Amino acid sequence: MYSKTIPAMLAIITVAYLCALPHAHARSTQGYGRMDRILAALKTSPMEPSAALAVENGTTHPLEKRQIYDTSCKGVYDRALFNDLEHVCDDCYNLYRTSYVASACRSNCYSNLVFRQCMDDLLMMDEFDQYARKVQMVGRKK
Template sequence: MMHLSSLQVCTAVLTLALAAAVPASTPHHVARRSFFNLQCKGVFDAAIFARLDRICDDCYTLFREPQLYSLCRSNCFTTPYFKGCMESLCLMDEEEELDQLIDFIGKR
């Protein structure tokens, strides 16, 4: 039986996520509407919103759970599902930075 280190697992997960990546082509007005639908009350920044949304999209791609994308994004990326997706995608070393981005757009 083969045992993988956590670094190997993270590398494999990121490789899969990047292989499935499609350039973001969401029009600006759709992203802005989505921003307000998620109860974000901070400053709308398309680049920040796209970065956070991409985490949820990659997480959905990884697990293929129909509700995961919505749960990850709900309450402006502040649910435990978003943190779970960060962990699954090996992004916990970016947690402080991502929390600052969420604070900026979400005004928690």
């Protein structure tokens, strides 16, 4: 009895795996392509400081990658808020392994398109409203 059901179950599992695999691959490559386009647009933007480009070329040390408190953030200083926002940028850096992603994610006190794209690529969009409130709190002018 079991000798007939085991091969059938293995066949079903194999078919399900093969059907899901192309979709998983397309999601990750699609996210990587979007991030490349965002970063390329930021690099060519005249408003972007040249220091970020120097970091990408390796001429300076990217201290902002490890910086927990951004002096441009004029709102509430709460370590828990910064820690939550910092984890998104750190995870995004670990996903793409590009120092420019880390610095662009933190720019303008986390209120930027790269931060949102990082949340999307990390599959965290169901928590976006919660993180948007945190960004508003740390970036609010006094």
